[in-house]
Amino acid sequence: MMPRLRTHSAQRWTVAEAGVRPAVFVDRDGTLLQEKEYLADPAGVEMLPGAMEAVRALKDGGFAVVVVTNQSGIARGLYTLEAYEAVAARVNEVLREHGATVDGTYFCPHHPEVTGDCDCRKPGTGMYQAAAEELDLDLARSYYVGDKVTDVLPGIALGGVPILVCTGYGAEHEATVPRETRVVQDFSEAAQLILSAVGNAG
Ligand SMILES: [Mg+2]
Ligand SMILES: [Zn+2]
Numbered sequence: 588m589m590p591r592l593r594t595h596s597a598q599r600w601t602v603a604e605a606g607v608r609p610a611v612f613v614d615r616d617g618t619l620l621q622e623k624e625y626l627a628d629p630a631g632v633e634m635l636p637g638a639m640e641a642v643r644a645l646k647d648g649g650f651a652v653v654v655v656t657n658q659s660g661i662a663r664g665l666y667t668l669e670a671y672e673a674v675a676a677r678v679n680e681v682l683r684e685h686g687a688t689v690d691g692t693y694f695c696p697h698h699p700e701v702t703g704d705c706d707c708r709k710p711g712t713g714m715y716q717a718a719a720e721e722l723d724l725d726l727a728r729s730y731y732v733g734d735k736v737t738d739v740l741p742g743i744a745l746g747g748v749p750i751l752v753c754t755g756y757g758a759e760h761e762a763t764v765p766r767e768t769r770v771v772q773d774f775s776e777a778a779q780l781i782l783s784a785v786g787n788a789g
Pocket of ligand 1: 614615618734755
């Protein structure tokens with residue numbers, strides 16, 4: 588991919604650097620949405636309190652917001668790709684209605700026991716790398732937010748900031764995340780932490 592000049596970042600980064608924008612990568616189930624275990628029905632889309640406002644605040648703060656989700660239910664035959672897409676469309680619709688459009692959504696439909704190993708399933712970094720290329724993101728200046736160890740490990744591998752939320756399965760995973768992981772209550776608090784870290788609080 589050819590490096591492209593982005594005028595808004597020209598004074599801070601050189602064209603030689605492929606990724607120019609920091610992102611907040613956010614897990615879907617248990618982080619943005621209420622955890623429903625293999626959600627396959629758009630009617631079951633229920634945003635966690637404060638999640639939409641958090642997306643909007645991060646966007647206003649200059650971050651790309653990218654949803655990154657493991658959807659092994661597809662490989663396991665628990666729901667179809669079409670059902671996944673219907674849920675994803677509903678999530679985007681709800682976010683859009685609240686002025687919180689995300690920059691992209693990446694999903695892994697695999698499961699190693701069914702489809703073999705893949706590069707995309709978290710804690711693999713394939714989805715993040717694809718997003719970085721397609722959306723011009725700087726992975727090392729990005730934040731990696733989710734409710735499982737597998738959501739924060741890619742952040743460590745890619746040199747960014749890992750954040751565990753205590754919604755979803757987060758409380759169960761708190762004891763096992765690497766010590767450099769920040770632990771917060773929910774995505775709303777994660778957004779506050781991120782924005783205060785870059786001096787955009789409020
Ligand atoms: Mg999750
Ligand atoms: Zn995969």
